[in-house]
Amino acid sequence: MTTIVWFREDLRLEDHSALVHAMKVGLPVIGLYLFDPHAWLKHDTAACRINFNLRNLSCLQRELRKKNIPLLLLEVKHSDDQLNIFEVLANHTSLLCFNNRHEINEQRRDASIEAIWLANGKRIARFIDHVLLSPGTVLTKAGQAFSVFTPYKNAFIRTVIEQGLSLQPLKSFAKQAPFELPIALTKALTRVCRQHDSVPLSWPGIHATVPETYWPGGEAEAQLRLSNFIKTKITAYQKNRDYPSLAGTSQLSPYLAAGVLSPRQCLYAARCANDGKLVGGHEGIACWINELLWREFYQHVLWAFPRVSMHQPFKLSTLNLAWNNNEPLFSAWCEGRTGLPLIDAAMRQLQQTGWMHNRLRMVVAMFLTKHCFIDWRWGERFFMQHLIDGDLAANNGGWQWSASTGTDAVPYFRIFNPVRQSQRFDPEGHFIRQYCPELASLDNKWIHTPWLCDQPGQSHYPLPIVDLVKAKAHALAAFKALNAAEA
Numbered sequence: 001m002t003t004i005v006w007f008r009e010d011l012r013l014e015d016h017s018a019l020v021h022a023m024k025v026g027l028p029v030i031g032l033y034l035f036d037p038h039a040w041l042k043h044d045t046a047a048c049r050i051n052f053n054l055r056n057l058s059c060l061q062r063e064l065r066k067k068n069i070p071l072l073l074l075e076v077k078h079s080d081d082q083l084n085i086f087e088v089l090a091n092h093t094s095l096l097c098f099n100n101r102h103e104i105n106e107q108r109r110d111a112s113i114e115a116i117w118l119a120n121g122k123r124i125a126r127f128i129d130h131v132l133l134s135p136g137t138v139l140t141k142a143g144q145a146f147s148v149f150t151p152y153k154n155a156f157i158r159t160v161i162e163q164g165l166s167l168q169p170l171k172s173f174a175k176q177a178p179f180e181l182p183i184a185l186t187k188a189l190t191r192v193c194r195q196h197d198s199v200p201l202s203w204p205g206i207h208a209t210v211p212e213t214y215w216p217g218g219e220a221e222a223q224l225r226l227s228n229f230i231k232t233k234i235t236a237y238q239k240n241r242d243y244p245s246l247a248g249t250s251q252l253s254p255y256l257a258a259g260v261l262s263p264r265q266c267l268y269a270a271r272c273a274n275d276g277k278l279v280g281g282h283e284g285i286a287c288w289i290n291e292l293l294w295r296e297f298y299q300h301v302l303w304a305f306p307r308v309s310m311h312q313p314f315k316l317s318t319l320n321l322a323w324n325n326n327e328p329l330f331s332a333w334c335e336g337r338t339g340l341p342l343i344d345a346a347m348r349q350l351q352q353t354g355w356m357h358n359r360l361r362m363v364v365a366m367f368l369t370k371h372c373f374i375d376w377r378w379g380e381r382f383f384m385q386h387l388i389d390g391d392l393a394a395n396n397g398g399w400q401w402s403a404s405t406g407t408d409a410v411p412y413f414r415i416f417n418p419v420r421q422s423q424r425f426d427p428e429g430h431f432i433r434q435y436c437p438e439l440a441s442l443d444n445k446w447i448h449t450p451w452l453c454d455q456p457g458q459s460h461y462p463l464p465i466v467d468l469v470k471a472k473a474h475a476l477a478a479f480k481a482l483n484a485a486e487a
């Protein structure tokens, strides 16, 4: 009689709903993790993200050992393997616990595994843990899902207050009695999959170029980053968060996406710093809490409108836009050689660090979808292939916001001008100089528009790949025509 806790994108020991429940049940607990290279490929998981997960998993294995919890590390080779694995597990264990995912494929997978488990007469316990409130519990008065952020946020806060929810992290648990993996179980598993004793440092065929030192793995690192941010940066967050050279944001997104950190831990730390307040209080802290709720909102959107996880726009009418899917323009954007320094610096930041500042994500996404008029799904995919914090809900939400195809999206006529964004948010070109060293010697006056500069040495920097004025007019005309056809 044992309990299995299946870890997925929740690679932590603390504040883990499924694990805490399993430990309370009192049966010996075994951790489970599945390496699924087919899923990584199918979901365009970035190489840096896969390596980051391995680092986190290795730390998790170490921490679990301290609690006497063995971790089964199984490799899924074929799509049927998962079901076979769970058949075997159901024969040898009694309770399965895991935290829910909200992506449609994952929901379907979990439903089929639940069916196997129940068909074998075993118990299952599933938890809401990746978000603060259960999807489907924050609804309009008419019982519908929200598609606009501010009323969603207000309803979220009302729900927390009216129901007196603490949203505090769960208490830590004591270690279990020493326990080894049952031999009969490991023997039975060898028939259906490969087992690993320890977490590999890298995975064959996965070549990440982002240095590991940028994003050390493990809960201790995540907690340290959270507490440093709360101590030293959160109060200036509202003032600094739009300036990419200032590093004024938390850079916790990789840890949240991998579940090394929970949203409750973040919210709790922010509320403690804000005298317990969820709204109001210090404006920097309130602003950061607002961002955590954007994360929450996009998870709810993903759950309520499954089409957005199936490559469909939220606004279905935008399927009629005739995107200009121009490969050379797209390659120039991907490689950071558009001729627009801020865009190029941002894309190089992504390639070199696996992360991009939020302001820049909006600027490059809008440039790709509005000025290049390239389908947002191309950009969404490229981001997933390169982001260390790649998260379907937030990435899809961000892309559809920028492309004006999504929930609460930017109005189609509000098109960011990349030069003005550059002058406004990187006025002295510090960020551009860091990632485009070939422009480092340019005066501040020309750093945003090197093509206008007559200083020597600039002839090698590419000219802008589009005429910003004409490109904007084209996008406006396309959206206007779409609206006219709809009216």
Ligand SMILES: Cc1cc2nc3c(=O)[nH]c(=O)nc-3n(C[C@H](O)[C@H](O)[C@H](O)COP(=O)(O)OP(=O)(O)OC[C@H]3O[C@@H](n4cnc5c(N)ncnc54)[C@H](O)[C@@H]3O)c2cc1C
Pocket (backbone or CB within 6 Å): 241, 249, 250, 251, 252, 253, 254, 256, 257, 291, 292, 294, 295, 296, 298, 356, 357, 358, 359, 361, 362, 365, 383, 387, 389, 390, 391, 392, 394, 395, 396, 397, 398, 399, 402
């Ligand atoms: C085109 C585009 C693509 C994006 N893709 C992703 C993605 O794949 N993964 C991802 O986590 N975020 C994504 N975002 C949202 C946002 O850019 C990042 O969460 C943020 O830059 C992460 O940096 P940080 O941890 O310093 O954030 P902070 O400013 O410190 O915010 C704290 C946390 O709140 C959440 N958050 C902040 N802003 C948003 C937002 N707009 N939407 C959803 N959650 C938010 C993140 O979990 C973040 O770690 C995307 C935004 C855009 C415009």
